[in-house]
Every structure is written in structure tokens, then in C-alpha cells.
Amino acid sequence: MKQILFFLVILFQTALFSQSETVSGTYQLNFEGSNGICNETLTLNSDSSFEFLSYKKFDGMHPPESYTYGKGTWELKKNIVYFTNTESDLDSKHTLDLNNTEARFSTKSPRAKSSREIPTTLRIFKSDVEWLVGRNLVKE
Known part of the structure; x- marks a missing residue:
């Protein structure tokens, strides 16, 4: 009985941590049009x-270039990645608030x-930041 319980605990921990390692990485969206470019990079540590x-x-x-930064924490539940950030994550550089943002991992x-x-992708389907909804970021 102890051996079965030990095996189940090890199996559960392996599945839990392997899922996090599978999701973590760098995801990008690169778009080049006739009048400009748009690059978005999301790094999940x-x-x-x-x-x-x-x-x-x-x-x-105007201005000709724009940079927008954000940071915080993420959590995976089933195949949905939930993004959150706190007041300490927001500063003069990191101004993008990604609270209430959700992405489907596939x-x-x-x-x-x-x-x-x-390809491994993250598709943002819910966000308070309207221009992010519908983005399909591909893992490098």
C-alpha cells in the first residue's frame, strides 16, 4: 500500500512540474506590413x-516607434494560462496591466x-487590454 501511495505522489508531482516546463519559454508574434512592423514577445519563466x-x-x-512593457506572474490551470500583476510589478517602464488576461495553451x-x-502557441482570448485579444503567439 505504501508503495502504491508513493508511486502516485511521484506521478502527480512529475505531471505537475512537467506541465510548467512545457509551457515556459518565449512566444512571439511578428507582423510586417506595407507601412510598418509589429513585434510582440512574451517570455514565460x-x-x-x-x-x-x-x-x-x-x-x-507619432512617435514613430512605441514600446510597451509588462511583467507579473502566470499560472496554468488545465490548458488556460492566467496572467496577474501587482502594484509592485507596475512602474514607469512596465506600464501594461495584464490582470484578467487569459490565454489558451495548445x-x-x-x-x-x-x-x-x-507549433506550440498561446492564443489570448480574454483581456482588459483590447488590442491583445485574438493574438496568437508562437513558441520559439
Whole structure:
């Protein structure tokens, strides 16, 4: 009985920590149009912290370039990543408030046997920051 309980505890811990390692990494969205570029980078660290950078440069925009930074913590529940930040995370540089932001994590199933490549992505489907909703960030 003790062996079975020990095995279940080890199995649960392995599944819990492996899921965090699978999600952590750098996700990017790069868009280049006829009148400018837009780059967004989201870094999910394995210690449950994140950093977000949005860089936009468009012709005719004033100022010509814009940088937006954000940081805080993230948590994975099922396949949804929840972002939160506190007052201490916001400062003169990190002004983007990502509270109430949620993203769906999707990757190729480990049971899938096809050779088709399916990128690991985060799709932001809920946020108080309107221009983030619908973004599909691809893991590097």
C-alpha cells in the first residue's frame, strides 16, 4: 500500500512540474506590413513570472516607434494560462496591466503519430487590454 501511495505522489508531482516546463519559454508574434512592423514577445519563466514586450513602428505614427512593457506572474490551470500583476510589478517602464488576461495553451498531442508539425502557441482570448485579444503567439 505504501508503495502504491508513493508511486502516485511521484506521478502527480512529475505531471505537475512537467506541465510548467512545457509551457515556459518565449512566444512571439511578428507582423510586417506595407507601412510598418509589429513585434510582440512574451517570455514565460519556469518560476511562474512573465515579461511582455510590444514594439510597433509604423509610417506616419507619432512617435514613430512605441514600446510597451509588462511583467507579473502566470499560472496554468488545465490548458488556460492566467496572467496577474501587482502594484509592485507596475512602474514607469512596465506600464501594461495584464490582470484578467487569459490565454489558451495548445501544442501537439504526445499521442499524435503524424509527421505534421504543429507549433506550440498561446492564443489570448480574454483581456482588459483590447488590442491583445485574438493574438496568437508562437513558441520559439
